[in-house]
Amino acid sequence: MSTQLASARPRILRPWQVAAAVAVLAVALGVLYASTRTKAEVRVVNPDYETIESTVSTTGTVVPARDFPARANFTGVVDKIYVHLGEKVKAGQMLIQMKDQYAVPRLEKARADLDDAEVTEQNVLDNGSKEDRLGMQADLQKAQTERDQAVTALDSMEQIAKHGSVSGAELDAANQRVQAAQMNLGVIEKRMTDRYSAQDIKSWKDTVAADKASVAAEKVSWANANISTPIAGTVYVLPTHLYDFVPAGTDMLHVADLSHIQVRANFEEPDMEKIHVGQAVDVTWDGAPGRTWHGHLEAKPLAVTRANGRSVGECLIGLDDDHGDLPLDTNVAVIVATEKREHALSIPREALYTENGKQYVYRVDGDELRRTEVATKMSNAMRIEITGGLTAKDTIVRHVDTDQKLSDGLHIKVVN
Incomplete structure (x- = not known):
């Protein structure tokens, strides 16, 4: 009876037996987890030496x-187009004409006024026109002849007066004739050398300057309607057509080298x-x-x-x-x-990560990843230079194909 009671008692496990059983269970669970865990699929790359440009x-x-835009200087109608698209032109060649019926007459009148003023100015500087000078030369010769004749007549009367055959009145008349002839000769000589005053000369110079300014202004007005190219080149833009009405400032064509x-x-x-x-x-x-x-x-x-x-x-x-x-x-x-x-160790930019101001990559170590800090320098849109932390023998993750987040110690499977 006592023997049966003793055999029916429950068996009590000792502490070391419990610990051994837990360890065995943990190992079994670890093996089971490792065998069933999904590895991250990644694509890898090796750092490479190459020429890198920033x-x-x-x-x-x-x-x-060099481009010349022929612009409309005023609102108006295109009257003539002298060139066609693609034509090669020389510097100074006429391109296009705007309708302005008054431009040519105004310019011609300004030029005519200037010509008249310049002729008059030259006559003033020469003490008269050629015709005036010829007339004054004839008057000078006539005055000289009259003076010489008066002097001769006076000398003759003075000789005769010594014999008492000439009255005092006749002698006075002869003297007056000499004085009048000498005075007339002096007037003519001065007119030939100093006919116009300094004020006269300045006045005509001012007139010529004003007329030159008028011509210059009318040339600008004419050039505003008759546009030529200052450069040699090719007509490469020509949107304007004959008789178009164009606003001021419109680019009517372009010439360029x-x-x-x-x-x-x-x-x-x-x-x-x-x-x-x-x-x-x-x-x-x-x-x-x-x-x-x-x-x-x-x-x-x-x-x-x-x-x-x-x-x-x-x-x-x-x-x-x-x-x-x-x-x-x-x-x-x-x-x-x-x-x-040249010969810079570099990696693709997508393989580099930044966190809290530190740059790092995920280096492959067997089937696991190791977060590795790196030093960088030059970069461009595709690659970045590595100056520390990696060698050309290392392998790093370039891209992960799964949804898993890369981390230090992550188990991976290389798929490229």
């Missing part, structure tokens, strides 16, 4: 280096300190996929303008390899190489 990009417009074109580009204010005259520039156009034009920065912005909430500075870019295949007024993409480094 760039600034914007958009621009193709413009001619198409062998020298530029790109006018606006750079954001923060980028302006990165760009400098002479830096290399790449230009692309959607109209020619795969084609790149090369140039250089010719001028930095002198001022910042603000429009539509943007602060920008305008720059001019010269093209070095354009051959007339980049149309004017097209919109192009502009990339300026602000800095270049």
Whole structure:
């Protein structure tokens, strides 16, 4: 009986047995979790040595280096068009004429008035016209003859008076004749050398100056209606037609030297300190996929303008390899190489993370990730230079294909 009671008692586990059982259970659960856990699928990349350029990009417009817009100087009607689209013209060639029936008569009258004034001025400076001078020369000779004859007659009377055959009245008359002849000769001589006063000369010089100003003004008025080109080039814009009514200020046509074109580009204010005259520039156009034009920065912005909430500075870019295949007024993409480094260790920008001012990557260690801080320097739109924290032998995560968040120690599966 006592033996049966003893065998029916429950068996009591000792502490070490309980601990062993818990450890076994934990290991089993860990193995089960590890076997069922989903690994993050990632794509990886190795840091690589390559040439890296830091760039600034914007958009621009193709413009001619020298452009002449033929603008309407007044509201009116187009009377004549002397050129056609695509025509090559020489400097000074007439382009277009606005209707102004008074321009030519006014200019001709101003020129006629100037001619008259200049002739009169020259006559004043020469003490008379050629006809006047010829007349005065004849008067001078006549006066000299009269004086000589008067002097001769006086001498004869004085000789005769010694014998008492001439009265005192006759002798006085002879003297008066000599004095009158001498006075008349003096007047003629002065008229030939000093006919006009200094005030007369100044007055005519002022008249000529005023008439020259009138001619200049009428030339401007005439040129406002008859527009010529100051530069040689090609007519590349001609929206105007004969007999069009155009408001003042309208661009009726454009002439440009198409062998020298530029790109006018606006750079954001923060980028302006990165760009400098002479830096290399790449230009692309959607109209020619795969084609790149090369140039250089010719001028930095002198001022910042603000429009539509943007602060920008305008720059001019010269093209070095354009051959007339980049149309004017097209919109192009502009990339300026602000800095270049050869054989730089770099990674894709998407592989770099930033938190609290620190930059880091996720380095692959077996099937786990290790958060690794790195030092960076140059960068562009695609890559960033690594100056510390990684080597070319390391492998880092470039992209995760699952919804899992990358973290230190995360188990991964490389899928690329």
